[in-house]
Amino acid sequence: MTRATHQASKLGLALGLALAVAPAFAATPINQTRPLDPRGRVEIENVKGRIDVRAWDRPEVKIEGSLGNGVEKLEIEGNGERLSIKVKYPNRGSGMGFLMGGDKSEPTDLKVTLPLRADIEIDGVSADIDVTGVASSVLSIDSVSGDVAVAAAPREARIDSVSGDLTLTLNSSKVSAETVSGDMQLRGRLDGDVDVETVSGRVDVTVRESSLHRFSGNSVSGDIRLATALTGNGEISVETVSGDVQLTLPRNLSATVHGQSFSGDLSAPDAQIVKPKHGPGSSFEHRYGSGSGEVRIETFSGDATLQLD
Numbered sequence: 001m002t003r004a005t006h007q008a009s010k011l012g013l014a015l016g017l018a019l020a021v022a023p024a025f026a027a028t029p030i031n032q033t034r035p036l037d038p039r040g041r042v043e044i045e046n047v048k049g050r051i052d053v054r055a056w057d058r059p060e061v062k063i064e065g066s067l068g069n070g071v072e073k074l075e076i077e078g079n080g081e082r083l084s085i086k087v088k089y090p091n092r093g094s095g096m097g098f099l100m101g102g103d104k105s106e107p108t109d110l111k112v113t114l115p116l117r118a119d120i121e122i123d124g125v126s127a128d129i130d131v132t133g134v135a136s137s138v139l140s141i142d143s144v145s146g147d148v149a150v151a152a153a154p155r156e157a158r159i160d161s162v163s164g165d166l167t168l169t170l171n172s173s174k175v176s177a178e179t180v181s182g183d184m185q186l187r188g189r190l191d192g193d194v195d196v197e198t199v200s201g202r203v204d205v206t207v208r209e210s211s212l213h214r215f216s217g218n219s220v221s222g223d224i225r226l227a228t229a230l231t232g233n234g235e236i237s238v239e240t241v242s243g244d245v246q247l248t249l250p251r252n253l254s255a256t257v258h259g260q261s262f263s264g265d266l267s268a269p270d271a272q273i274v275k276p277k278h279g280p281g282s283s284f285e286h287r288y289g290s291g292s293g294e295v296r297i298e299t300f301s302g303d304a305t306l307q308l309d
Contacts, residue, residue, distance in 0.1 A: 070105030
């Protein structure tokens with residue numbers, strides 16, 4: 001199954017959830033513990049409700065919360081190296097129960113406390129996801145309409161959503177974040193590679209107390225804002241169709257900056273904006289400092305602004 005097909009299928013489930021009317025019965029308490037290697041792997045799946053993840057210094061995983069009425073079961077499988085935690089809903093295999101409004105089960109809330117450095121993979125549809133305090137090698141989150149909030153220090157983070165908003169505070173060397181219509185806010189000490197992508201959501205990235213090595217930002221109609229320092233040979237590439245671009249870089253920037261737009265306005269300190277005598281389009285190229293890094297900005301109709309602060 002391709003990634004696009006997978007996301008489309010999950011979006012169908014989210015639409016089906018909106019049609020379901022759940023009866024009001026008491027939820028079933030969850031309180032279980034499983035052993036796990038401090039650098040093991042935990043996979044969590046919950047279609048609707050909440051997923052909260054916290055870290056501690058014990059070699060075990062504690063699963064708490066409440067299982068929604070009508071849920072088939074909480075399935076916990078694996079061993080001390082890898083643990084899978086899944087909330088099984090009626091007709092989850094085909095998804096037809098959600099699409100036809102046949103799922104009457106209530107949302108399930110999960111709170112999972114796991115070893116500080118355990119790798120984590122989270123899969124949700126309309127469940128809100130909150131991850132705090134982990135320092136995994138890899139943190140992977142895939143959501144459809146639920147909001148995602150992360151305050152953590154994984155070495156690598158991969159976070160995708162369709163319409164949910166992403167609020168991310170990360171101390172990481174590699175970050176990939178993607179939304180379709182959800183807004184994205186990314187903060188933290190980011191000292192390596194960052195890739196962000198959206199269709200219509202707004203993207204706001206602020207790098208603190210560190211310098212990016214590589215940044216790639218792509219958007220159709222969503223605006224992209226980036227404030228960062230750049231390593232000596234670092235690279236920044238931002239491309240939009242109608243979204244605006246605002247880059248804020250240090251006054252001691254050392255990079256050659258290229259800007260190009262078909263019909264949008266371009267602005268950069270000391271740069272000469274070149275426009276053809278006939279027809280649309282504008283561009284500029286300007287070297288700041290020794291020009292060791294490279295910055296490329298390209299829009300079709302969106303405006304692009306470079307500020308030095």
